[in-house]
Amino acid sequence: MSVGEGAAHLAGQGMADLKSVPADAYMSLAQSYGQTFYGALRGAEGPPALDFHPSSRDRSGESSDDQTGDDEDSFDPTKSSSSYDNEGKLTGKKPKEQRSLRLSINARERRRMHDLNDALDGLRSVIPYAHSPSVRKLSKIATLLLAKNYILMQAQALEEMRRLVAYLNQGQSLSSSLAPFGQSSVYPYPGTNVPSSSDKCTAFPAGTSNLCKHCTDKP
DNA sequence: TAGGCCATCTGGTCCT
DNA sequence: AGGACCAGATGGCCTA
Secondary structure (H helix, E strand, O other): OOHHHHHHHHHHHHHHHHHHOOHHHHHHHHHHHHHHHHHHHHOOOOOOHHHHOHHHHHHHHHHHHHHHHHHHHHOOOOOOOHHHHHHOOOOOOOHHHHHHHHHHHHHHHHHHHHHHHHHHHHHHHHOOOOOOOOOOOOOHHHHHHHHHHHHHHHHHHHHHHHHHHHHHHHHHHHHHHOOOOOOOOOOOOOOOOOOOOOOOOOOOOOOOOOOOHHHHOOO
Protein backbone atom coordinates (compact mmCIF):
# COMPACT_ATOMS: atom_id res chain seq x y z
CA MET A 1 0.00 0.00 0.00
CA SER A 2 1.38 3.31 -0.98
CA VAL A 3 1.55 6.22 1.35
CA GLY A 4 -1.31 7.89 -0.42
CA GLU A 5 -3.40 4.76 -0.30
CA GLY A 6 -2.63 4.36 3.34
CA ALA A 7 -3.71 7.87 4.04
CA ALA A 8 -6.89 7.43 2.09
CA HIS A 9 -7.58 4.14 3.76
CA LEU A 10 -7.03 5.50 7.22
CA ALA A 11 -8.90 8.66 6.47
CA GLY A 12 -11.88 6.75 5.23
CA GLN A 13 -11.87 3.67 7.41
CA GLY A 14 -9.27 4.42 9.98
CA MET A 15 -11.72 5.11 12.72
CA ALA A 16 -13.38 1.76 12.29
CA ASP A 17 -9.99 0.09 12.23
CA LEU A 18 -8.93 1.82 15.37
CA LYS A 19 -12.08 0.77 17.15
CA SER A 20 -11.57 -2.88 16.46
CA VAL A 21 -7.85 -3.37 16.23
CA PRO A 22 -6.51 -6.05 18.59
CA ALA A 23 -4.39 -4.73 21.37
CA ASP A 24 -1.40 -6.80 20.33
CA ALA A 25 -1.44 -5.11 16.98
CA TYR A 26 -1.34 -1.74 18.60
CA MET A 27 2.29 -0.93 18.13
CA SER A 28 2.41 -1.58 14.45
CA LEU A 29 -0.82 0.31 14.05
CA ALA A 30 0.42 3.25 16.02
CA GLN A 31 3.56 3.34 13.98
CA SER A 32 1.84 3.07 10.65
CA TYR A 33 -0.81 5.47 11.76
CA GLY A 34 1.69 8.12 12.54
CA GLN A 35 4.03 7.49 9.71
CA THR A 36 1.72 6.86 6.84
CA PHE A 37 -1.48 8.58 7.68
CA TYR A 38 -0.30 11.81 9.12
CA GLY A 39 2.96 11.61 7.32
CA ALA A 40 1.05 11.49 4.09
CA LEU A 41 -1.30 14.20 5.17
CA ARG A 42 1.61 16.29 6.13
CA GLY A 43 3.70 15.76 3.04
CA ALA A 44 7.37 16.45 2.67
CA GLU A 45 6.72 19.70 0.88
CA GLY A 46 4.08 20.82 3.30
CA PRO A 47 4.39 23.77 5.59
CA PRO A 48 6.52 23.34 8.67
CA ALA A 49 4.94 21.65 11.61
CA LEU A 50 4.70 24.83 13.56
CA ASP A 51 2.39 26.27 10.97
CA PHE A 52 -0.15 23.67 11.75
CA HIS A 53 0.65 23.06 15.35
CA PRO A 54 -2.74 23.33 17.00
CA SER A 55 -1.30 24.84 20.10
CA SER A 56 0.00 27.79 18.20
CA ARG A 57 -3.14 27.99 16.17
CA ASP A 58 -5.27 27.56 19.23
CA ARG A 59 -3.47 30.11 21.21
CA SER A 60 -3.58 32.66 18.47
CA GLY A 61 -7.23 31.95 18.04
CA GLU A 62 -7.75 32.21 21.73
CA SER A 63 -6.12 35.54 22.06
CA SER A 64 -7.85 36.97 19.07
CA ASP A 65 -11.21 35.63 20.07
CA ASP A 66 -10.78 36.69 23.61
CA GLN A 67 -10.32 40.19 22.50
CA THR A 68 -12.25 40.47 19.29
CA GLY A 69 -14.63 37.56 18.93
CA ASP A 70 -16.61 38.12 22.04
CA ASP A 71 -16.22 41.80 22.22
CA GLU A 72 -17.21 42.64 18.70
CA ASP A 73 -19.31 40.09 16.92
CA SER A 74 -20.40 37.17 18.97
CA PHE A 75 -23.14 38.40 21.16
CA ASP A 76 -25.53 41.23 20.67
CA PRO A 77 -28.54 41.09 22.98
CA THR A 78 -30.47 43.39 20.74
CA LYS A 79 -30.09 40.91 17.88
CA SER A 80 -30.40 37.68 19.78
CA SER A 81 -33.31 35.31 19.39
CA SER A 82 -36.63 36.24 20.92
CA SER A 83 -36.63 33.12 23.05
CA TYR A 84 -33.39 34.15 24.54
CA ASP A 85 -34.60 37.63 25.28
CA ASN A 86 -38.07 36.68 26.39
CA GLU A 87 -37.51 33.40 28.15
CA GLY A 88 -33.81 32.99 28.62
CA LYS A 89 -32.09 33.05 31.94
CA LEU A 90 -30.64 36.41 31.13
CA THR A 91 -34.05 37.98 31.11
CA GLY A 92 -34.42 40.79 33.53
CA LYS A 93 -30.86 41.93 33.26
CA LYS A 94 -29.75 45.07 31.59
CA PRO A 95 -28.24 44.56 28.15
CA LYS A 96 -24.86 45.50 29.50
CA GLU A 97 -25.16 42.93 32.27
CA GLN A 98 -26.44 40.32 29.82
CA ARG A 99 -23.49 40.90 27.60
CA SER A 100 -21.09 40.79 30.49
CA LEU A 101 -22.57 37.54 31.72
CA ARG A 102 -22.46 36.05 28.24
CA LEU A 103 -18.82 36.98 27.85
CA SER A 104 -18.06 35.43 31.19
CA ILE A 105 -19.82 32.22 30.22
CA ASN A 106 -18.01 32.14 26.90
CA ALA A 107 -14.66 32.62 28.59
CA ARG A 108 -15.37 29.85 31.04
CA GLU A 109 -16.34 27.50 28.27
CA ARG A 110 -13.22 28.42 26.35
CA ARG A 111 -11.11 27.72 29.39
CA ARG A 112 -12.83 24.42 29.91
CA MET A 113 -12.16 23.37 26.35
CA HIS A 114 -8.54 24.42 26.64
CA ASP A 115 -8.21 22.29 29.75
CA LEU A 116 -9.72 19.42 27.86
CA ASN A 117 -7.26 19.92 25.04
CA ASP A 118 -4.38 20.09 27.49
CA ALA A 119 -5.49 16.77 28.90
CA LEU A 120 -5.62 15.34 25.41
CA ASP A 121 -2.11 16.62 24.78
CA GLY A 122 -1.01 14.88 27.94
CA LEU A 123 -2.61 11.71 26.70
CA ARG A 124 -0.89 12.04 23.33
CA SER A 125 2.44 12.46 25.05
CA VAL A 126 2.21 9.04 26.69
CA ILE A 127 0.85 7.15 23.71
CA PRO A 128 3.68 5.57 21.77
CA TYR A 129 3.14 6.64 18.23
CA ALA A 130 5.30 8.40 15.73
CA HIS A 131 6.20 11.69 17.36
CA SER A 132 7.93 13.85 14.85
CA PRO A 133 7.85 17.43 13.71
CA SER A 134 6.94 16.17 10.28
CA VAL A 135 4.05 14.14 11.61
CA ARG A 136 0.75 15.72 12.29
CA LYS A 137 -0.42 15.10 15.80
CA LEU A 138 -3.23 12.71 16.48
CA SER A 139 -6.74 13.99 16.17
CA LYS A 140 -8.90 13.93 19.26
CA ILE A 141 -10.83 10.87 18.23
CA ALA A 142 -7.70 9.05 17.12
CA THR A 143 -6.04 9.89 20.42
CA LEU A 144 -8.88 8.39 22.38
CA LEU A 145 -9.17 5.28 20.27
CA LEU A 146 -5.44 4.71 20.22
CA ALA A 147 -5.25 5.22 23.96
CA LYS A 148 -7.97 2.67 24.47
CA ASN A 149 -6.15 0.11 22.37
CA TYR A 150 -2.89 0.90 24.10
CA ILE A 151 -4.50 0.22 27.46
CA LEU A 152 -5.86 -3.06 26.17
CA MET A 153 -2.46 -3.99 24.87
CA GLN A 154 -0.82 -3.20 28.19
CA ALA A 155 -3.40 -5.25 30.04
CA GLN A 156 -2.76 -8.14 27.74
CA ALA A 157 0.98 -7.87 28.21
CA LEU A 158 0.55 -7.76 31.94
CA GLU A 159 -1.58 -10.85 31.90
CA GLU A 160 1.01 -12.60 29.79
CA MET A 161 3.73 -11.67 32.25
CA ARG A 162 1.68 -12.95 35.15
CA ARG A 163 1.19 -16.25 33.46
CA LEU A 164 4.86 -16.53 32.75
CA VAL A 165 5.80 -15.68 36.32
CA ALA A 166 3.37 -18.24 37.66
CA TYR A 167 4.74 -20.77 35.28
CA LEU A 168 8.32 -20.06 36.27
CA ASN A 169 7.53 -20.09 39.97
CA GLN A 170 5.75 -23.37 39.74
CA GLY A 171 8.51 -24.88 37.70
CA GLN A 172 11.19 -23.64 40.05
CA SER A 173 9.60 -25.15 43.12
CA LEU A 174 9.73 -28.59 41.54
CA SER A 175 12.64 -28.16 39.29
CA SER A 176 15.27 -29.71 41.55
CA SER A 177 14.30 -33.17 40.40
CA LEU A 178 12.83 -32.22 37.09
CA ALA A 179 14.03 -31.41 33.70
CA PRO A 180 15.30 -27.94 32.94
CA PHE A 181 12.88 -25.19 32.17
CA GLY A 182 11.14 -25.75 28.95
CA GLN A 183 11.10 -29.47 29.28
CA SER A 184 9.28 -29.74 32.55
CA SER A 185 6.19 -31.84 32.81
CA VAL A 186 4.73 -29.17 35.05
CA TYR A 187 2.55 -26.94 33.00
CA PRO A 188 0.64 -23.98 34.26
CA TYR A 189 -2.71 -25.11 32.98
CA PRO A 190 -4.52 -28.14 34.34
CA GLY A 191 -5.43 -30.69 31.79
CA THR A 192 -2.80 -29.56 29.37
CA ASN A 193 0.43 -31.21 28.58
CA VAL A 194 3.55 -29.53 27.53
CA PRO A 195 2.91 -28.86 23.91
CA SER A 196 5.22 -30.27 21.39
CA SER A 197 7.17 -27.84 19.38
CA SER A 198 4.76 -28.33 16.55
CA ASP A 199 1.66 -27.80 18.65
CA LYS A 200 0.02 -24.48 19.10
CA CYS A 201 1.03 -23.01 22.41
CA THR A 202 -1.81 -23.38 24.88
CA ALA A 203 -0.21 -21.05 27.35
CA PHE A 204 -0.85 -18.16 25.04
CA PRO A 205 -4.07 -18.86 23.23
CA ALA A 206 -3.77 -15.72 21.21
CA GLY A 207 -0.93 -17.34 19.32
CA THR A 208 2.74 -17.23 20.03
CA SER A 209 4.59 -15.08 22.46
CA ASN A 210 8.14 -13.98 22.73
CA LEU A 211 7.78 -14.54 26.44
CA CYS A 212 7.00 -18.20 25.97
CA LYS A 213 9.80 -20.63 25.49
CA HIS A 214 7.54 -23.06 23.72
CA CYS A 215 6.67 -20.45 21.21
CA THR A 216 10.20 -19.34 20.58
CA ASP A 217 11.95 -22.72 20.69
CA LYS A 218 12.41 -24.24 17.30
CA PRO A 219 13.35 -27.92 16.89
C1' DT B 1 -14.32 21.77 -4.12
C1' DA B 2 -15.52 18.32 -0.64
C1' DG B 3 -14.45 16.42 3.56
C1' DG B 4 -12.03 16.25 7.99
C1' DC B 5 -10.73 18.56 12.02
C1' DC B 6 -10.96 22.17 15.01
C1' DA B 7 -12.28 26.40 18.03
C1' DT B 8 -15.82 29.01 19.50
C1' DC B 9 -20.43 30.49 20.65
C1' DT B 10 -24.72 29.30 22.44
C1' DG B 11 -28.66 27.47 25.05
C1' DG B 12 -30.12 23.70 27.86
C1' DT B 13 -29.57 20.78 31.87
C1' DC B 14 -27.77 19.32 36.17
C1' DC B 15 -25.36 20.05 40.43
C1' DT B 16 -23.66 22.59 44.51
C1' DA C 1 -27.40 31.90 41.47
C1' DG C 2 -23.43 30.39 39.51
C1' DG C 3 -20.53 26.91 37.60
C1' DA C 4 -19.74 22.58 35.01
C1' DC C 5 -20.96 19.80 31.36
C1' DC C 6 -22.98 18.79 27.01
C1' DA C 7 -24.43 18.98 22.22
C1' DG C 8 -25.74 21.63 18.09
C1' DA C 9 -24.49 25.26 14.95
C1' DT C 10 -21.17 27.87 12.55
C1' DG C 11 -17.14 29.23 10.26
C1' DG C 12 -12.05 28.78 9.40
C1' DC C 13 -8.09 26.09 7.96
C1' DC C 14 -5.97 22.34 5.60
C1' DT C 15 -5.48 18.47 2.39
C1' DA C 16 -6.63 15.29 -1.37
